[in-house]
Amino acid sequence: MKLNINDTFNKELPKDSIEENFPRQVVESCFSSAVPRTPSNPKIVHVSDEMLQAIGLTEQDKSSQEFLNVFSGKKIIQGTAPYAMCYGGHQFGHWAGQLGDGRAINLTELLVDNKRWAIQLKGSGATPYSRTADGLAVLRSSVREHLCSEAMHHLGVPTTRSLSLMLTGDQVLRDMMYDGNPDYEKGAVVCRLAPSFIRFGNFQIFASRQDEKNLKTLTDYTIRHFFPQIKEGTKEGYIKFFEDVLDRTLEMVIHWQRVGFVHGVMNTDNLSILGLTIDYGPYGWLEGYEDNWTPNTTDSQHHRYSYAKQPGIALWNLAQLGSALVPLIGEAKPLQAILDGYKGKYQPKYLSMMRSKLGLHTEKSTDDLFFEELEKILQVTETDMTIFFRNLANLKIENTASELTSYILDAFYKPEELTENILKLWNDWLAKYTDRLRSEDSIDKERKQSMDVVNPKYVLRNYMAQLAIDKADQGDYTLIDSFYHMLKLPYDDQPEYEQWFAKRPEWARHKVGCSMLSCSS
Numbered sequence: 001m002k003l004n005i006n007d008t009f010n011k012e013l014p015k016d017s018i019e020e021n022f023p024r025q026v027v028e029s030c031f032s033s034a035v036p037r038t039p040s041n042p043k044i045v046h047v048s049d050e051m052l053q054a055i056g057l058t059e060q061d062k063s064s065q066e067f068l069n070v071f072s073g074k075k076i077i078q079g080t081a082p083y084a085m086c087y088g089g090h091q092f093g094h095w096a097g098q099l100g101d102g103r104a105i106n107l108t109e110l111l112v113d114n115k116r117w118a119i120q121l122k123g124s125g126a127t128p129y130s131r132t133a134d135g136l137a138v139l140r141s142s143v144r145e146h147l148c149s150e151a152m153h154h155l156g157v158p159t160t161r162s163l164s165l166m167l168t169g170d171q172v173l174r175d176m177m178y179d180g181n182p183d184y185e186k187g188a189v190v191c192r193l194a195p196s197f198i199r200f201g202n203f204q205i206f207a208s209r210q211d212e213k214n215l216k217t218l219t220d221y222t223i224r225h226f227f228p229q230i231k232e233g234t235k236e237g238y239i240k241f242f243e244d245v246l247d248r249t250l251e252m253v254i255h256w257q258r259v260g261f262v263h264g265v266m267n268t269d270n271l272s273i274l275g276l277t278i279d280y281g282p283y284g285w286l287e288g289y290e291d292n293w294t295p296n297t298t299d300s301q302h303h304r305y306s307y308a309k310q311p312g313i314a315l316w317n318l319a320q321l322g323s324a325l326v327p328l329i330g331e332a333k334p335l336q337a338i339l340d341g342y343k344g345k346y347q348p349k350y351l352s353m354m355r356s357k358l359g360l361h362t363e364k365s366t367d368d369l370f371f372e373e374l375e376k377i378l379q380v381t382e383t384d385m386t387i388f389f390r391n392l393a394n395l396k397i398e399n400t401a402s403e404l405t406s407y408i409l410d411a412f413y414k415p416e417e418l419t420e421n422i423l424k425l426w427n428d429w430l431a432k433y434t435d436r437l438r439s440e441d442s443i444d445k446e447r448k449q450s451m452d453v454v455n456p457k458y459v460l461r462n463y464m465a466q467l468a469i470d471k472a473d474q475g476d477y478t479l480i481d482s483f484y485h486m487l488k489l490p491y492d493d494q495p496e497y498e499q500w501f502a503k504r505p506e507w508a509r510h511k512v513g514c515s516m517l518s519c520s521s
Contacts (some may be wrong), residue, residue, distance in 0.1 A: 006111035042169060073105070086205060116196070122137055138172050144460075146165040159278075225399070249318060289378040333456065396444050410503075
């Protein structure tokens with residue numbers, strides 16, 4: 001098994017001088033040495049064939065003992081020096097101080113076809129940043145992360161990726177719902193990949209400690225390797241860097257809103273500096289369209305990280321990053337100007353995204369009100385977001401008003417709640433919609449084609465992930481593999497998977513793992 005090692009982070013940035021692995025405050029350092037915990041009996045559950053190829057490996061490599069050992073954490077790659085990153089962050093709006101990679105260990109970096117991949121094991125044991133935790137992960141959360149990382153990529157959402165999911169052979173104690181009922185679960189490790197795992201919090205920790213020297217070192221490194229079009233070490237470069245990060249973050253969130261994804265824990269330590277979706281914890285997809293929905297039990301009271309609030313939280317997080325970069329620039333004014341421009345950038349992108357979901361090609365000054373009206377009606381009664389937008393593409397503009405609702409009936413969870421008043425709201429909106437389509441000389445077939453490439457048919461609904469987890473817990477990994485292949489083509493009809501183009505079943509409405517989730521691994 002040959003890997004093209006090309007380490008930069010742990011060669012160009014300052015390292016913690018202490019080699020021992022115990023919880024502590026780490027200062028003037030970007031990372032600390034950390035060796036993965038040796039699993040007792042590792043076993044492969046699933047491997048992404050795409051990411052296997054992306055890092056230059058083959059099917060033969062996947063079958064080797066070395067692959068199993070390296071990507072389970074049992075063996076350290078010769079010539080590498082694994083480490084855990086130091087960073088801080090705001091958690092639920094409050095500064096939490098030092099956080100860091102508490103259960104993630106970076107193995108190395110690879111350079112394949114001029115593309116950089118940082119290789120990280122999640123769930124591979126304690127690091128100096130684990131505080132009182134064990135640094136381990138369990139099968140259920142690892143299945144969700146592995147499948148969702150790959151599914152998001154194929155949806156066209158910027159994301160970290162996943163190479164492999166493995167059992168460790170060890171039992172891990174977890175209190176899944178934080179209700180005082182801990183239990184042992186199967187331990188697992190996910191191998192995550194990204195060009196870099198640097199987060200907003202990597203910059204914040206140095207700013208919070210007035211460590212301008214290392215703040216500059218980290219920022220210059222990040223620009224040099226991941227924003228090469230920007231000149232490092234200059235005021236203008238740092239300003240442009242911040243603007244680019246804002247643009248990437250905004251693009252990512254627009255995609256989240258497009259497919260109905262809710263991250264669930266948008267702390268600043270969970271925001272990638274590259275604008276990638278990172279840290280798949282208590283995430284979920286809107287099933288019943290509800291803009292105040294959050295999948296995170298920890299957020300169930302305040303709904304800080306709900307679907308509708310994600311664009312605003314992204315801006316709030318960017319403001320915290322901007323504050324951290326002020327020492328490099330010497331003034332806040334140019335950064336504030338970039339932040340002030342966020343709404344002006346978001347609104348046109350949001351309107352364009354909504355037009356694409358509805359198959360509209362012209363802009364109208366009333367679009368924001370038209371889309372707002374739709375979003376309100378979607379919440380009058382429980383309406384499945386994915387099914388609604390996908391089936392709306394089947395609408396024929398020559399249909400009479402009374403026929404229009406037939407295209408969206410399958411999206412309603414409780415059709416019996418469709419009172420005369422609610423049906424009138426829908427008929428009125430659908431009439432406006434078809435009038436708009438006629439004014440654009442819309443052709444049914446072409447419109448459906450354009451809508452089907454932005455409105456997925458298949459997403460990783462929470463209940464589906466839970467079914468895969470339940471089977472995997474019994475040693476059956478076929479559903480994981482089936483979902484993996486289905487979610488590679490989320491916009492295709494795939495008749496063989498038609499059973500998964502369906503509303504969440506009633507049994508899953510309140511089942512643990514199918515509705516809301518905790519931050520517990």
